[in-house]
Amino acid sequence: MEVPAIAAAYEVPVSRSLRRRDPRQGTRWGRFVLIGVALAFLAAFVLLPLLVVFAQAFSKGIGVYLAALSEPSAWSAIKLTLTVAAIAVPMNLLFGVVSAWAITKFQFRGKSALVTLIDLPFAVSPVIAGLTYILLFGARGWFGPYLQAHDIRVVFAVPGIVLATIFVTFPFVARELIPVMQAQGKHDEETALSLGAGGWQVFWHVTLPNIRWGLLYGVLLCNARAMGEFGAVSVVSGHIRGLTNTMPLHVEILYNEYNYAAAFAVASLLAFLALLTLAGKSLLEWRQPELKHGTRRARADLEK
Amino acid sequence: MSITLRGVTKQFGEFAAVDDVNLDIPSGALLALLGPSGCGKTTLLRIIAGLETPESGQVLFDGRDATSWPIRDRKVGFVFQNYALFRHMTVFENIAFGLKVKARRERPPAAAIRRKVQSLLELVQLDWAGERYPAQLSGGQKQRVALARALAVDPEVLLLDEPFGALDAQVRHELRRWLRRLHTELHFTSIFVTHDQQEAIEVADTIVVLNRGRIEQTGIPGEVYDLPRSAYVHRFLGQVNELRVEWREGRAYLGPVDISSDPALQPGAGLVALIRPHEIDVVDESAGWRATVRDVRVIGPIVRLELGAEGRPPSEPLEAEISRERFDIGRFHVGQNVGVRFRRWQIYPADAVLVSDAAA
Amino acid sequence: MRARPAKARRAARRPVIPGFGLTLGYTMLYLSLIVLIPLSATFIRSLGGGWEHFWNVVTAPRVVASLRLSFGAALLAAAVNALFGLVIAWVLVRYRFPFKRLIDAMVDLPFALPTAVAGIALTALYAPNGWLGRALLPLGVRVAFTPLGVVVALIFIGLPFVVRTLQPVLEELDKEVEQAAATLGASEWQTFVRVILPALWPALLTGFALAFARAVGEYGSVIFIAGNMPMKSEIAPLLIITKLEQYDYSGATAIAVVMLMLSFALMLGINALQSWASTRHGAT
Numbered sequence: 001m002e003v004p005a006i007a008a009a010y011e012v013p014v015s016r017s018l019r020r021r022d023p024r025q026g027t028r029w030g031r032f033v034l035i036g037v038a039l040a041f042l043a044a045f046v047l048l049p050l051l052v053v054f055a056q057a058f059s060k061g062i063g064v065y066l067a068a069l070s071e072p073s074a075w076s077a078i079k080l081t082l083t084v085a086a087i088a089v090p091m092n093l094l095f096g097v098v099s100a101w102a103i104t105k106f107q108f109r110g111k112s113a114l115v116t117l118i119d120l121p122f123a124v125s126p127v128i129a130g131l132t133y134i135l136l137f138g139a140r141g142w143f144g145p146y147l148q149a150h151d152i153r154v155v156f157a158v159p160g161i162v163l164a165t166i167f168v169t170f171p172f173v174a175r176e177l178i179p180v181m182q183a184q185g186k187h188d189e190e191t192a193l194s195l196g197a198g199g200w201q202v203f204w205h206v207t208l209p210n211i212r213w214g215l216l217y218g219v220l221l222c223n224a225r226a227m228g229e230f231g232a233v234s235v236v237s238g239h240i241r242g243l244t245n246t247m248p249l250h251v252e253i254l255y256n257e258y259n260y261a262a263a264f265a266v267a268s269l270l271a272f273l274a275l276l277t278l279a280g281k282s283l284l285e286w287r288q289p290e291l292k293h294g295t296r297r298a299r300a301d302l303e304k
Numbered sequence: 305m306s307i308t309l310r311g312v313t314k315q316f317g318e319f320a321a322v323d324d325v326n327l328d329i330p331s332g333a334l335l336a337l338l339g340p341s342g343c344g345k346t347t348l349l350r351i352i353a354g355l356e357t358p359e360s361g362q363v364l365f366d367g368r369d370a371t372s373w374p375i376r377d378r379k380v381g382f383v384f385q386n387y388a389l390f391r392h393m394t395v396f397e398n399i400a401f402g403l404k405v406k407a408r409r410e411r412p413p414a415a416a417i418r419r420k421v422q423s424l425l426e427l428v429q430l431d432w433a434g435e436r437y438p439a440q441l442s443g444g445q446k447q448r449v450a451l452a453r454a455l456a457v458d459p460e461v462l463l464l465d466e467p468f469g470a471l472d473a474q475v476r477h478e479l480r481r482w483l484r485r486l487h488t489e490l491h492f493t494s495i496f497v498t499h500d501q502q503e504a505i506e507v508a509d510t511i512v513v514l515n516r517g518r519i520e521q522t523g524i525p526g527e528v529y530d531l532p533r534s535a536y537v538h539r540f541l542g543q544v545n546e547l548r549v550e551w552r553e554g555r556a557y558l559g560p561v562d563i564s565s566d567p568a569l570q571p572g573a574g575l576v577a578l579i580r581p582h583e584i585d586v587v588d589e590s591a592g593w594r595a596t597v598r599d600v601r602v603i604g605p606i607v608r609l610e611l612g613a614e615g616r617p618p619s620e621p622l623e624a625e626i627s628r629e630r631f632d633i634g635r636f637h638v639g640q641n642v643g644v645r646f647r648r649w650q651i652y653p654a655d656a657v658l659v660s661d662a663a664a
Numbered sequence: 665m666r667a668r669p670a671k672a673r674r675a676a677r678r679p680v681i682p683g684f685g686l687t688l689g690y691t692m693l694y695l696s697l698i699v700l701i702p703l704s705a706t707f708i709r710s711l712g713g714g715w716e717h718f719w720n721v722v723t724a725p726r727v728v729a730s731l732r733l734s735f736g737a738a739l740l741a742a743a744v745n746a747l748f749g750l751v752i753a754w755v756l757v758r759y760r761f762p763f764k765r766l767i768d769a770m771v772d773l774p775f776a777l778p779t780a781v782a783g784i785a786l787t788a789l790y791a792p793n794g795w796l797g798r799a800l801l802p803l804g805v806r807v808a809f810t811p812l813g814v815v816v817a818l819i820f821i822g823l824p825f826v827v828r829t830l831q832p833v834l835e836e837l838d839k840e841v842e843q844a845a846a847t848l849g850a851s852e853w854q855t856f857v858r859v860i861l862p863a864l865w866p867a868l869l870t871g872f873a874l875a876f877a878r879a880v881g882e883y884g885s886v887i888f889i890a891g892n893m894p895m896k897s898e899i900a901p902l903l904i905i906t907k908l909e910q911y912d913y914s915g916a917t918a919i920a921v922v923m924l925m926l927s928f929a930l931m932l933g934i935n936a937l938q939s940w941a942s943t944r945h946g947a948t
Binding site: 353354355374375376378379380381382384386388389390391392393401402405406453454456457 | 838840841843844845846847848849850851854858859862863
């Protein structure tokens with residue numbers, strides 16, 4: 001390679017006086033400002049709301065707090081919330097595992113459309129989710145007359161609440177499992193098959209242990225959302241006190257009755273649940289760092 | 305611009321990456337920092353650039369203390385091992401970057417920038433690649449862009465961190481030659497880091513051999529190769545055969561070869577001789593140390609012979625390199641009995657060799 | 665080379681791992697029952713009264729006002745989140761300070777906290793007698809029961825989406841590229857604007873879009889703080905419920921369909937954005 005005439009390219013530098021700032025001073029100052037802004041923002045928008053819940057809950061003393069929680073309608077709200085979660089979460093767990101298996105172990109056309117479909121609930125307002133079930137099972141819905149004739153209550157009853165909750169929460173487990181299983185590939189399963197294991201055995205002994213933490217993570221998020229769902233359930237439940245009120249709905253009722261201490265008392269239980277969820281999430285992320293932020297990037301890989 | 309390092313030390317926790325280094329680099333030098341991984345050469349380079357701050361010591365640019373100067377004020381061009389090109393910018397924009405970020409009063413007008421970038425592109429023979437993105441270039445091309453980018457701001461010092469490590473042999477060879485020519489034409493001070501002694505010898509005017517954060521030897525390539533001052537340098541700069549010096553009845557031997565006349569000999573235990581393969585003569589069986597030819601490798605213009613010398617364990621053969629002509633004359637083959645003679649050797653304390661062994 | 669007989673070719677394409685039909689079938693069944701059929705009911709019902717009726721409903725002033733509030737507030741909130749989310753993600757990835765891990769975990773609180781709880785908490789906070797509302801009152805700023813309250817609630821909701829989308833991208837930034845910029849004489853600001861920001865754009869836009877999508881349909885955290893006055897501080901989901909309670913199914917579904925169409929368009933946009941991001945400049 002020749003070195004062509006480089007007069008224009010490079011000017012032999014004459015000794016120059018080099019500026020001597022100490023930007024380390026500036027950097028440190030800038031750093032503090034940024035950290036300050038971030039912390040102030042988080043304090044105002046995240047920390048304070050959390051503190052307010054507990055402050056208000058205990059504002060009238062612990063006696064009132066406990067009374068609010070042991071009140072019969074509060075208690076039945078708690079039971080209903082737990083029941084709905086106990087049904088919705090396992091169903092979504094099954095769906096999550098099955099759909100993740102279908103998507104990550106096989107090649108087929110329309111895979112990315114399917115994945116988009118699974119993400120659908122995130123694009124739908126929970127109120128609209130509840131609306132769709134009213135349209136199907138409400139008194140004037142498609143199946144309304146049929147249900148009334150057979151005295152089956154779906155909307156304004158527990159089944160409707162379960163359905164609405166399932167709609168809103170089914171993506172959670174699938175979304176966590178898909179990148180995890182995608183990253184693990186098919187090697188382990190194919191190896192087990194070649195050694196003579198049957199389909200179920202492969203799943204139980206090979207796949208399941210591998211996806212343990214992703215599964216737990218998805219279940220954790222699914223459960224948090226299921227217990228906290230408000231909009232969809234609000235539309236479908238009919239707000240029948242003592243019968244079709246979940247905890248979030250009960251909070252709303254108490255609040256609208258200006259019974260603030262009681263409302264926040266029940267809310268504090270939900271807030272506590274949220275904190276437990278966050279703790280569990282952090283623990284799992286610490287144990288398996290791929291879970292953190294894994295979803296988005298892996299999705300892009302899927303679509304290739 | 306001349307660079308002086310005085311007592312520079314850099315620690316990472318307990319580990320001293322650079323340990324009390326003193327070095328004078330005259331303006332216009334083409335210097336290689338040579339050593340194995342972990343010897344501190346890259347750290348030293350980064351200290352000069354301002355990418356690391358030493359715990360103690362001074363870095364002087366033209367006699368001025370630049371130790372605490374921030375990176376952007378040092379006016380050094382740095383070429384990273386992995387190119388560090390701006391992925392979202394075209395080749396042209398990459399090279400123009402340094403010019404575009406200059407302060408308003410120093411910034412040349414757009415037309416001047418364009419001309420300069422154009423001439424740099426021609427310099428690195430990538431004038432066709434101006435509108436390409438780095439991802440569309442090969443490793444060698446990316447390296448040239450990185451070089452052009454660094455040169456665009458007229459640095460007084462060019463620092464290169466293992467610039468050719470990730471490239472094919474042929475490309476490496478061409479770029480090495482090219483860097484030398486560039487340096488000859490442009491006369492900037494240039495320091496590059498490498499673990500490849502071949503590269504250091506081929507390119508640099510001065511080689512600095514580093515070991516565990518300290519300078520072992522500084523000198524021109526011939527000096528460092530032929531007159532190594534320590535076993536470490538001797539071993540690093542090329543292949544060596546190692547033989548223990550044996551004392552028998554007050555005389556020193558390498559195998560059966562009497563070397564008592566060597567002035568470097570010191571009485572006492574633990575001496576070792578290092579001999580380069582081409583410093584071994586393979587002669588007739590009767591004229592030297594008896595040995596059997598165990599392997600013959602013809603490598604272009606030279607031939608490498610693996611010799612099992614009498615009295616040496618079979619796991620420690622001697623490696624000799626002879627010219628093709630000599631090989632053709634001697635007609636050496638496996639199993640043949642020959643004689644070994646040493647044209648030259650160098651003596652070192654035995655523990656020095658072992659210590660360096662552990663480090664390398 | 666002779667082509668393999670059709671039977672062999674088909675066998676070659678059959679997957680090795682079992683369960684394809686079963687799992688795909690179950691997946692499609694579940695999706696149809698839970699999502700597809702209910703949603704199509706909405707679409708069908710909305711056109712039940714004919715296209716003109718649909719149009720009238722959707723362009724009624726009250727409906728337009730509610731849609732404008734829902735989308736407008738969501739847009740503003742997402743923009744605020746984009747800015748502050750960037751600052752927060754930057755600070756969490758690049759700097760060290762006490763309790764950083766705890767604070768990092770807290771960023772997910774809006775994601776984990778039930779929306780109703782968030783709603784009453786934010787209201788209590790920003791009401792004129794609340795901790796923050798009290799401080800803002802002398803400044804003439806009223807948050808609770810105004811559109812501003814809606815924005816505040818939506819900021820709360822959308823924050824984790826921006827931060828969590830930006831964090832992995834920030835973590836993967838090549839330090840050497842920034843160092844290269846410094847050796848070429850760029851100041852910290854110049855490095856940020858010319859080198860770092862271009863690498864962040866896709867993630868920033870994605871995070872913005874995600875926060876926006878989430879905020880548009882938000883109900884629980886908003887209705888307590890919003891004031892819910894028609895034409896002024898009434899969000900679209902609330903209007904849907906109101907119409908439902910009046911048995912105005914076609915009205916409710918019409919609004920729902922408009923919201924759905926816009927949300928779906930948004931989702932497609934997000935997906936397109938993500939595939940664009942992973943292929944730009946022939947990515948390496």
